Amino acid sequence: MNTRRIDRGLRRAHLALVPMALVALVCYLGATLWSLRISLSSSRSFPVSDFVGLAQYRRLFSNERWLHSLGNLATYGLLFVAACLVIGWLLAILIEREVRIGGALRLVFLYPYAMSFVATGLVWQWMLNPGLGIQEAVRRWGFSEFRFDWLVDQDHALYTIVIATVWQASGLVMTILLAGMRGIDADIWRAARIDAVPAWRLHLWVIAPMLAAPFATATLLLLTGVAKLYDAVVAMTQGGPGTASEVPTKFIMDHLFGRANIALASAGAAVLVLSALIVMMPLFYARARSNRRNA
Amino acid sequence: MLALLCLALPCAAAVAAQAAPAARPRAEVLHWWTSGGEAAAVRTLADAYRAAGGDWVDTAIAGNEQARAVALSRIVGNDAPAAALFNASRQFRELIDQGLLITLDDVAQREGWDAILPEPILNAVRVNGHYYAAPVSLHMPTWIWYSKVALRKAGVEKEPTSFAELFLALDKLKAAGLIPLAHGGQAWQDNIVFRAVLANLGGRELYLKAFRDRDPAAIASPQFREVLSTFKRLHSYVDAGSPGRNWNDATALLISNRAGFQIMGDWVKAEFSSASKLPGRDYGCIPGFGAHSPYIIQGDAFVFPRSTSAATLRAQKLLASAITGRATQLAFSALKGSIPIRADVDVSTLDQCARLGVSIMKDRSRQLGNDETWLTPDQNGALADILTDYWNRDLAVSTVQQRIVAALTD
């Protein structure tokens, strides 16, 4: 009788996973395979079933803009993840220590995460515009030589994207790390206080290593954001000045529609996803191992 | 819950509209004309359609690439609008090849399109003897605009008639502390400046060899090299705030007399008019340099996706003839800043820049296609990438030449 119930339960469990199976296999796996197939064809706006080998990939890697976009993404990803982790961590420490005021300020650091760049892109563009924004305001205060024109500067435009996206995401990192700190054994804090360990040493050498798992989670979340970076660029610089802040997703999007070359776009997508996986694999692996150890 | 919400909310209107008897033809029209002047111009098309007995359902999406992306995915997704705007170019060629568009042969024959449409537009809408798109506007993207007040302030006496004179004027403006060239640093605007230099300095011959024949020898030639360095030289006359600026914000600099020149399409006239500025009095328009400067034609055209419904087909045919009608074209052009697509319209009521454009168009040898007439969207985009890169960075001219050859012969 018991076995029959288990059988029925299992059947239901399988049934319950049908939507997920459909999404995973038809949508994600299907779309990935479809894109791979397209990337080996000479399709323009519409799929063509011929086979041109790796011609699109060769074209892709002789395309200046694509190479530049990949380089930009690497620079951006490094700066963005590092800045978010550092700022999020510092905020978490400050709030942990100043709990009364910090608690009230938590939402102030988290609110940018609620807004999209379709909405906030304009204000960022405006604040960073040398003629209208921060530079102009500071000059009006009397510092007539003040310069902050990164948005229109070939060599610095990418950093403005970093600033705006760090503003958006570091509150989330803070929240995750705060949650991690709450979970740390009270004895450790007590021992640190009795030994009069300075706060910075405590956090750097004792607490931070214990936060490895939350740090890994935060990094993973940030990295998914890096691969998908699009909105902020379109809203703030449109990839400019020139091609200074172009990113792969924008290249893909442009070629999917406006430039009617879905084969090249698909090749770009395949390269992007593959690079994302290569970056993620070690992280996934480390997390899985530490999970198994903990279990 | 959903049904309740639906009752209370605007979607009720949509439901009601669908339920209404389908007596009047009804056409959803997808376009990217969202700015004030553009919207006013679209309204004349909608009015003309209504007068012809149809209902215009407006879907405006800001940004032409964005709008075309939506049009394309909706056509592929079985949710096509009755009409969608494209540039009269190769942009919709694949839709034709796939059999996704209806033909407008009857409308074209009735109106005699072969006789009244300019050649480059005909070549875009007529494929294998069939007509697939209804043109609505002719723009000339490479006008040179100037603020009379700014030029006077800088001591520029007469409007330039050559690049040498243009550079002299730009120098004077710079010396007077004004912005010599108002420019929006976006790839497509950089591209327009380049086309202006290529057509006016390089000449018709070189223009055709580069864009139509994609001739590597022409692109590697010393003349082409000079075009590229002149283009780059113009960059030294733009202000620091130029990158990323919208075209109309650049025009606003001319309107407020803070800048001297702008190289841009005739759609800027809508901006001037909404600021109550008049051509000839407040601003001037130079179509090009020399007595044989070309009129580069950049047209907009509506395509009509094929559907299974006979009612939709009827609505589409009606729309195609309503928007190309003589009176409609005149009213539309006045607001849009374009010139009528047909040669049989009395344009004496249009402004002097439009009349100047029409008079140039009369001479068939001065009509010249846009680069998109011959280049695929992909080649065109690759060219734009190279040019905007060159405009913004220090690159050797020969490198740029090589890259253009590679991009166009790819």
Next chain:
Amino acid sequence: MSAQQLMRPSAPRRWYADPARLALLALLVSAALCFLLPLYVMSLTSFKSMEEIRNTSLFALPPQLSFAAWQAAWSSACTGVACEGISAGFWNSVLIVIPSTLIAVGLGALNGYALAFWRLRGAGSLFAVLMIGAFLPIQVMMLPLVRLLAPLHLVGTLTGIIIVHVIFSMPVMTLIFRNYYAALPRELFLAARLDGAGFLYAFLRLMLPMSLPMLAVAAIMQATGVWNDYLLGLVFAGREHLPMTVQLNNLVNTTTGTREYNVDMAATLLTALVPLLIYALAGRWFVRGIAAGSLKA
């Protein structure tokens, strides 16, 4: 919480008497001010007249508050031929967000539960495939999805856009619930099974009530994510259901003569109001839910 009590200085000196603490507080408050700056500029600008915007600094307070821009943004600004503000899009967004959130969170919880507690063959590899989806930029998925939904006549319908949102959120929704349930003691589930609870009964009566903090996190993430979406709404929602972000984009890029920055900012704030309210009202649960383990494992 024990940690905070312990970290507080032992002899509670007044905050202004302790220079180190004073410095920390100053640091914290100035960081908060930096984070608030964009919101400050947006709100300020929306209350200025165009005249004031032209003549005063970005950060200067307006001499008097003007609500004209807010009114225009809501009900009379042009987003194309129509000049009805962005209010219609607001309701469209509401219609999209509610079902997309309920279905996505429900499915995520169900998937997480089935993956964490039931030993199902192939489920692990299925989950791995789903996780690849978390890294796929939506641009890559768009064309295949259009082709998939076209024969079903779902492109351009409310149902279609809801399905698309559910598809795109499934990897993250499933992941966070799976991790949450995996951290719960398995004995709990086994005991329920021994008491005769079936698959659904154990889920609805035992697991769901235990996952309230997680449900809050998931719902907040999904609701704000869907509300902020632009690209998917643009392509899949069809003309009648275009979300508010599409109208916002039309408005902000509808540029004639001088741009009306005050109206643009008011429209931006109106669009951002819902996600901001969600965080202001439910942010506490979000933080608590994360602390309870949703994103930790």
